[in-house]
Amino acid sequence: MKTHIQRFSFINYFKGENKNYSYWRNRIMLTLIIGYASYYLVRMNFAIAVPFIKTEFSLTNYEVGWIFTLHSLLYGIGKLFNGYLSDRINPRIFMPIGLLLSATVTGLMGLSTSFLCIGALYILNAYFQSMGFPPIARSMVTWFSKKERGSKWALCSTSHQIGGAIIMLFGGAIIHYWNWRMIFILPAIFTTCIAIYLFNRLRGDPATLGLPPIEIYKDESLRNPNESKRVTFRTALNALMKTRSLRYLCIANMCLYVVRMGVFNWAPSFLMEFKGSNLILAGGQTAIYEIAGLFGTIAAGVISDKYFKGERSTFCLLSMVILTIALGLFIVSKPGNVLFDTLFIFIIGAFIYSAQVLAGIASVEVSDKEVAGMANGLLGVFGNIGTAISGLLVGVIVGRFGWNAGLIFFMLAGIVSAWSFYQISQFKNIFRIGVSKWVKQN
16 A cells, blocks of 8 residues: 555646645635634533523522533543544544534523523533534644644634634623523524534545645655554553643643633623623623634744744743733722723733643644544643633632632632643743753753
């Protein structure tokens, strides 16, 4: 059997394969962005509906916190298993199926008349949501080379902010002009159509189109394709857990997600209860959080590629330090100071998302290509443990001690995340060997 390298003709490449490859890379990138943004339309709608669901069913923050926690735990577990499956199933099949199932469950949430049913469906939705990003992680390592992966991955990850911002901007208006149930039903109808679009536009790796591996296209070293091996779930998991850098990344990501999803899930509630914002303003400020993340994500990818030479952890460390300071300033700002509150939310969003996207890139770069999806899935497990912690524990803390205590808890999580990134960053080498010697080596 001929290898990819043997089948690849440089004559054909210069006759037009370059143009064909570029077309497919752009098409895959755009489709992944649209696809994962759509996943968020049938995921984050629950957060903005929470104040109205709480009122209709007479719920406490503690009870809602349990729903966030169980959702996050199932999402994390699902991401690990679906990460393993995504390394073996064509993204063209895997990603649309997940979105279609998620849309179906979300639509049923809008039609349900009991909170028990709504909560159960939202928790079930977590598993289908976990089918969204693992095929993206796989596509990133098969369609884009390591030298460009920071900026390309960051560009693709703007789908988080696009989807989140859209649902937050229009969610309040949907509830205002219709009711909270429509915030589930309308996105479910829309994303069903997007699932069909994904199946039409996506493809697997370059080989499925008769194209060479990305390493050949970008003139990078390529291991013999015949050396690729299919390992069992247990073997792959054991190998990943023995990777020191990945272990610290998992801890950092867990604490990072305490802040990221804690702020997002609780933002409409604490902005209305703690800062005195109305529904429309709270939705707009939460959208600012996502929009800021869009800029932070793109900047982080480009800067880490160009100026940090692929050393993602150092930039993550700086990001967590800055956002922790911004959280402190947000706490001490007086209620009703909309301008300063929005500014702090923008800073927090920009740097939390920059750290989050670079942690994801780092997870696949410290792992073998054959288990890229699973490595990212393992990172996701810890991330969603963090989300689970922020869901239940924040509900308890706020219920007993108020929103100030909840936000201080986010600050502590940011500090632990920064410490974990420090353990695998260049900063540790600087302090260990001295600035002058480190500069000479680099």
